[in-house]
Amino acid sequence: MAQEKKDVEQITKREEDFAKWYTDVVKKAELIDYSQVKGCVILRPYAYSLWENIQRILDGMFKETGHENVYMPMFIPESLLQKEKDHVEGFAPEVAWVTMGGSEELTERICVRPTSETLFCDHYKNIIKSWRDLPKKYNQWCSVVRWEKATRPFLRHREFLWQEGHTIHATVDEARQETQQMLRIYADFAENYLAMPVVRGQKTEKEKFAGAEETYTIECMMHDKKALQSGTSHYFGDGFAKAFDIKFTDKDNTLKNPYQTSWGMSTRIIGGIIMTHGDDSGLKLPPMVAPVQVMVIPVAQHKEGVIDAADALLETLRLSGIRANIDVSEQSPGWKFAEYEMKGIPLRLEIGPRDIQNGQCLAVRRDTKEKISLNLADIENSVKDLLEKIQKNMFEEAKENLENNTFTAYTTEELKDIIQTKGGFVKAMWCGDESCEIKLKEEAQVSSRCIPFAQETLSEHCVCCGKPAKHMVVWAVAY
């Protein structure tokens, strides 16, 4: 053991200062570097590779459900952006504007897309004439710009990567189904791939997307018990279609406005992965999306046959479709152990002279730090088995955190007390008035996260005003 533990010791303890821990991890694990422009970060290969895995899986899910990828321009003329009133009002404060082209002042300001509803609408107007043209189920992978005042790596960038789905349908029913389907896909993805348990529900009027009729969300609980909105799906009704004058001739030979949806998930989810699973040793990545699932570490690699055996092991893993890597650098084994724990690699395989003699290697789980001897003869199966166990265990741990920190409140005082002393999600009844949401925000710093699909009748009265309650709402401090 060295006199000091270097990088890992330099990571602030989670309990000491969670925000500091987060930024430490993000930098030490080589996920990002800061750029010269506030809020615009450099996604380093490790983070980008993680994003590529997320993209690949989600993209597959979108394609399976009949969506097509497109690409829209990154610029929107001001007049176009302003067509839908609620939409502009929602985004206006954080839009970045282009006013010059070279040395010439533009006749009309051009906005850098904060989201692409207006572009899609303008395009749909051109290509949709008949019910036969519907539905259009489009998605695009791109970056968007929102001129945020306070920025944090992954959680709030000024430019961030995401996907935005935009669909248009002939009927209300079909559009509503699409909205629900996409929320289910996000929930499935978060839970089964990212090992992040979610609360599914609908946003209140106050919290819904600018221009939407209904907004649905999956809310996740971070390790510090704060909420993170991790994916959203919106039902627009025909509001945008009317504002943009999109019409089609239906089967009954009458002109109608179609119905639209949009839905998105962004690189913010990476912040969610970090804050859901990470610990004092650093990152902890779910095997399903980890850029490297298994790191092979040769021990006493200068000795005869060690590197060869390690390479053979690596090859076996790769051939069976496992994302594996090896570190044959001159760093000491101990350094490598700590390094890849910090980077959150789910499983480490140590192989040294002793193991080779016995036809074994030593597996060390990132999630439990448990050490297990594995036979080389059957290594790919035992590794796959372990990766599955790790994935499952990470989900269970996160679920436990969510369940153990979800409480019920019947009065504002109770709610306030829970948030102050314990934190977490608080389930409480709500009358439906925005004034109560505002009051709870002022008094307890919480916002309504969602009206969960899984409703319970906790009482007959609003937690805030005592009037008859309409819904059970999950309240929490949010990112």
Next chain:
RNA sequence: CGGGGUGUAGCGCAGUUCGGUAGCGCGCUUGGUUCGGGACCAAGAAGUCGCAAGUUCAAAUCUUGUCACUCCGACCA
């Protein structure tokens, strides 16, 4: 946008109170010894002290301004 903190070598920091021409640890380079939990020895390389103006014989240090990062609040994915 308000309040706090920080900018000195790639990273983490000392030096600023009391101006005198920059130092420590890690990392990096080279050579050697090590190798099952962040190894050791030796020799090196590396800094317009965030930027700009001012005061001064002299500024990392004093003054003013400015920018960036970061944390906490109001707005958002």
